[in-house]
Amino acid sequence: FESAYFTPPTYIAPLYPDGKLGAFSGGDINPVAQLGATGYANQWRSQVYSNLRITQQIYKGLSVSGMFSFDTYNYTSNRFTKTPNTYHATGRDANGNLLYEQTRQGTENLAYSLSAKGNRAIYLEAAVNYRNTFGRHTVSGMMLFNQSDEINTKATNVEEALPYRFRGLAGRFTYSFDDRYFLTASIRRDASSKLPSSKNYDWFPSVSGSWKISSEKFFRNSPLAKVFDLVKLRAGWGKVGNVTLYSLPNPTEIPLLTYPNGSLIGGNTVYGTYLETIANTDATWETTVQTSAGLDLQMFENKLEISADYYYKETRDLIDYIPTPPQIGVENPPLGNMGKVINRGWEFSASYRNSAADGKFNYSVWGTFSTNKGWVDDYGAQELVQHENPNINSTPILYSAAGYPWYSYYLYRTDGIFRSQEEIDRYVSKNAETGEVMQVQPNAKVGDLKFIDTNGDGVITDADKVLTGCYTPKQTFSFGASLDWKGFDFSFMFQGVAGNYIYNGTKQMAMNGRADMGNLISDVYDTWDFNPSGSKYPRLGLVDDNNGNYVKFSDVFLEKGDYLRLKNITLGYTLPKHVTRHIGLEKGSLRVYMSIDNVATITGYSGIDPEVGNYGIDSGVYPVSRFFNFGVNVNF
Secondary structure, rough: OOOHHOOOOOOOOOOOOOOOOOOOOOOOHHHHHHOOEEEEEEEEEEEEEEEEEEEEEEEEEEEEEEEEEEEEEEEEEEEEOOOOOEEEEOOOOOOOOOEEEEEOOOOOEEEEEEEEEEEEEEEEEEEEEEEEOOOEEEEEEEEEEEEEEEOOOOOHHHHHHOOEEEEEEEEEEEEEEEEEEEEEEEEEEEOOOOOOOOHHHEEEEEEEEEEHHHHHHHHOOOHHOOOEEEEEEEEEEEEEEEEOOOOOOOOOOEEEEEEOEEEEOEEHHHHHEEOOOOOOOOOOOOOOEEEEEEEEEEEEEEEEEEEEEEEEEEEEEEEEEOOOOHOOOOOOOOOOEEEEEEEEEEEEEEEEEEOOOOOEEEEEEEEEEEEOOEEEEEEEOOOOOOEEEEOOOOOOEEEEEEEEEEEEEEEEOEEEEEEEEEHOOOOOOOOOOOOOOEEEOOOOOOOEEEEOOOOOOOOOOHHHHHEEOOOOEEEEEEEEEEEEEEOOOEHHHEEEEEEOOEEHHHHHHHHHHHOOOOOHHHHHHHHHOOOOOOOOOOOOOOOOOOOOOOOOOOOHHHHEOOEEEEEEEEEEEEOOOOHHHHHHHOOEEEEEEEEEEEEEEOOOOOOOOOOOOHHHOOOOOOOOEEEEEEEEEEEE
């Protein structure tokens, strides 16, 4: 996809009339050759999921249960590849036939390679449950032990072959009084083999309670009872842990690697060794502590349901790569725990269902809306942390710092485009100590971007970059509806986000041909070269871009990522009973349906798709596909 996007069709001939593949010498990519002339692959996937659960009632309200599951996944790919012959037409002979220069000598035979992936997971669980009611009191409790064991069945080295083991012990207690007051308390002790053995476990408690106001006598005797079927207040606090980002072996067991090039010492070649990263004996759980409160309402004979929640969440000891200077001499920075991130916001949901025409027409509508504000609360001694991945052309663009959202864009701010030499000459800075006046961008040309000297030192450097925006939405919402009538059913769903930003790296690269004579997008017509007085973008940098208009990461290519997407529409029809009886479905049913996913999107984002993922960096991400589905549901 990336090759097809950035390779101009006029740069090389994808396919000549006689079937020859076009390409210049020097390794130019021909997307047509990539798709159809480089070989093929046979792939097999197999998955098995199994689950066995046994429950035994011991005494009134007391039971024991056990569960065993065995899951396995295997993937095999037989790949047959070759390098095609490519040519470049240099002219025509006297008869008008094309003359060719061969630019790449292909391979005659297919090369073979095998790749395989696989894993096996075993899960064990044992629990004791108790539940009983004493008058108006209801109590329940649970003690649970669980353990999982996962292994890479296609490992190629010792590190990959190490199993990942998780073990947990949990207890939960619930109490309710008179269907009015509810209390739940739980505690977990989890241990993971991804952490150092001396501190591989932690405790994770939680507590929640609710008050069902609609069950109170004063409420049932009030006029409100005619409107509200349920009024419940909720509140809770809990702590959970995460070690997903850590890998095996654990952070204290670091492989010793060997340099590929040796040195001749005493007639023998000696190879040096080095550590892949730094051992981290302080690695621990990433923990999230959340406090929340909510309100549940049901009205009009349970036809209307409304829920509202407020949450405050602190994530501590975040797992991330700890920045290390290159002088340390390791291949990769170590994973470790650092900082604290806070997120807070509201979550709302509502639904309404009803029927008409004596129950022949049923319908429901629903919607959700949530807000979120997140920022780094503490980073210790580190003022600014650079995130190596994801990046653009191997250059980091994402950073974090206290007071800003996690994984923010680190960009140059701009103040328009220099429209004349006079504007360049007027852009000066005065040294507060010496009084010296100097031009901020003395080498700029008319049509270049005007970068803001944010630190006021009179020159544009990396020190002028600032944290600006992030990919996390401030608002997330969805809504939809469904209806059925005389066997027909129809439903749709919209989803969307607002308040987030996307860095359009694809546009930045495609407006200067990736500095390699690559494809140009139509936005080049809105550059200074074509519209000197009112262009949105600076002059093109196809030959030189000394000002960094299309090289420096700037807010010119930072765009709002708001969108509203019709995510799905479905239309179905269920055959009447008198019809299904004639086809052998006496007690069953038959439904035919069609649906479309990712139907349409409304957005101000100028890229291909606003759902870029990748922490908001659009660097040629394959867009979301539209799916057309047709199917039959048969119940016997």
